Amino acid sequence: MSAPVEEEYEALLQFMYMAPIGLVQTLADGEITMVNPLCAQLLMPLSPDGQLSNLFVALEAVMPDLRQRVQDFPDGHGTVCDALQVPIASGHAGRRQSQVLSLTLLKLDAERLMAVISDVTQSVRRDRELRQSQAWINTLAIGLTDYALVSLDPRGCIQDWNPSIERITGFSAEQVSGRSLSMFYPGDAISEQRVLDRLHEADRTGWSLDEGWCMRADGSRYWGSCLIAPLHDRDECSTQDEHAYSLIIRDVSDRREAAEALLKAVSCDHLTGLYNRRAFFEAAELEMQRWARFPRPMSLVMIDADHFKRINDQYGHAAGDAVLRHLAAGMSATFRAMDVLARLGGEEFVVLLPDTTLEGAEAVARRFCQLIAGQSVEVGDQAIRYTVSAGIATMDEDVANIDALMQRADEALYAAKAGGRNRVERWQPESHPAIAR
Numbered sequence: 351m352s353a354p355v356e357e358e359y360e361a362l363l364q365f366m367y368m369a370p371i372g373l374v375q376t377l378a379d380g381e382i383t384m385v386n387p388l389c390a391q392l393l394m395p396l397s398p399d400g401q402l403s404n405l406f407v408a409l410e411a412v413m414p415d416l417r418q419r420v421q422d423f424p425d426g427h428g429t430v431c432d433a434l435q436v437p438i439a440s441g442h443a444g445r446r447q448s449q450v451l452s453l454t455l456l457k458l459d460a461e462r463l464m465a466v467i468s469d470v471t472q473s474v475r476r477d478r479e480l481r482q483s484q485a486w487i488n489t490l491a492i493g494l495t496d497y498a499l500v501s502l503d504p505r506g507c508i509q510d511w512n513p514s515i516e517r518i519t520g521f522s523a524e525q526v527s528g529r530s531l532s533m534f535y536p537g538d539a540i541s542e543q544r545v546l547d548r549l550h551e552a553d554r555t556g557w558s559l560d561e562g563w564c565m566r567a568d569g570s571r572y573w574g575s576c577l578i579a580p581l582h583d584r585d586e587c588s589t590q591d592e593h594a595y596s597l598i599i600r601d602v603s604d605r606r607e608a609a610e611a612l613l614k615a616v617s618c619d620h621l622t623g624l625y626n627r628r629a630f631f632e633a634a635e636l637e638m639q640r641w642a643r644f645p646r647p648m649s650l651v652m653i654d655a656d657h658f659k660r661i662n663d664q665y666g667h668a669a670g671d672a673v674l675r676h677l678a679a680g681m682s683a684t685f686r687a688m689d690v691l692a693r694l695g696g697e698e699f700v701v702l703l704p705d706t707t708l709e710g711a712e713a714v715a716r717r718f719c720q721l722i723a724g725q726s727v728e729v730g731d732q733a734i735r736y737t738v739s740a741g742i743a744t745m746d747e748d749v750a751n752i753d754a755l756m757q758r759a760d761e762a763l764y765a766a767k768a769g770g771r772n773r774v775e776r777w778q779p780e781s782h783p784a785i786a787r
């Protein structure tokens with residue numbers, strides 16, 4: 351060998367010696383001609399005779415067919431086996447935990463073999479643990495019967511779900527695919543904008559939890575707890591399209607029922623079934639908080655029956671009560687499920703309309719006035735006709751709280767009464783400079 355070649359050979363030997371993976375070179379019959387220390391360390395405990403002279407003998411207990419594989423290998427050179435995982439039985443050679451070696455065997459030529467051996471126990475264990483966790487999660491997801499697990503795309507549309515979706519919501523997999531999560535709510539109870547607000551809230555705080563009436567495919571209602579959580583941090587995602595959320599819907603009607611009876615007793619107006627004053631202020635406070643987080647148009651309508659004293663005087667108090675019930679039923683039929691309807695007392699009613707402009711509120715209030723004016727209330731053999739007036743105000747940054755908004759709507763209602771009743775008036779800033787600030 352010439353000097354440079356000899357030097358190169360020396361460098362190669364040194365590399366093989368120091369390499370951080372196990373390397374062993376053998377003859378075709380497995381006789382070891384070179385083995386680096388790491389490989390010796392891995393093979394020695396396997397060797398039946400405590401010697402390390404033949405690779406096939408050393409691996410006999412764990413890979414009895416290795417010699418045959420080499421003999422059967424048809425080509426002059428090539429890969430006999432590639433990253434083959436070789437489990438070493440637990441307890442073998444005093445080991446307490448099972449170990450896994452990775453073996454790559456190369457046929458260099460007719461005479462020589464080269465094996466690369468490494469200990470992959472940790473990565474195999476991690477991989478197994480990962481797969482096991484995945485299997486557990488899948489089992490849980492399939493086995494959970496009172497939760498519907500749904501994944502949502504960045505717009506809140508349904509991408510994936512667990513089989514409980516049908517049991518809880520009554521919707522089949524085909525019916526929910528690609529639809530907005532608002533489909534789980536009754537009618538117009540949640541707007542698409544509110545869906546996006548909830549996703550943004552989940553992004554900001556890590557989750558968004560809401561309880562409320564949900565609707566099954568057959569139209570029946572249940573009290574649902576809906577938790578939305580982002581599947582990744584925003585900055586983990588490279589594109590907007592990859593961002594996704596998980597939604598967990600749980601039917602908590604049972605829990606709700608007991609609380610509901612109590613809540614109804616304290617929050618419902620006994621005559622009309624609408625929210626009472628106290629419940630209105632609680633619900634309105636929540637809407638005001640939402641408005642502070644996501645300022646969107648929000649309006650309020652104050653409604654008052656016209657000349658109601660005359661109805662009482664003419665037809666009696668019971669007839670007056672029937673008129674109030676009729677008025678409340680008309681409100682329920684006219685306004686949306688997401689609006690907050692209440693009787694504040696006497697013949698005075700209020701509606702808070704989230705996601706609604708002044709113009710939108712005015713249109714629906716006018717429709718309501720016309721509905722009432724066009725109907726009569728049958729009490730005994732009497733057909734009582736009556737009208738209502740309404741005042742409207744909308745939320746802006748100058749409105750400090752719900753009382754201030756109600757005061758504006760009240761002033762507009764006063765204007766409607768002064769203007770002849772059976773009409774709708776908006777709050778006018780110029781005519782109320784003190785509140786316009």
Ligand SMILES: Nc1nc2c(ncn2[C@@H]2O[C@H](COP(=O)(O)OP(=O)(O)OP(=O)(O)O)[C@@H](O)[C@H]2O)c(=O)[nH]1
Pocket residue numbers: 621654655656657658659660662666667668669670671674695696697767771
């Ligand atoms: N039947 C009945 N009457 C009520 C109830 N609560 C308040 N009232 C009556 O509602 C009437 C309200 O009269 P007013 O406040 O003078 O108003 P109005 O007659 O409607 O006149 P305008 O509002 O100016 O059109 C009073 O006579 C109250 O006694 C109730 O629960 N049932």
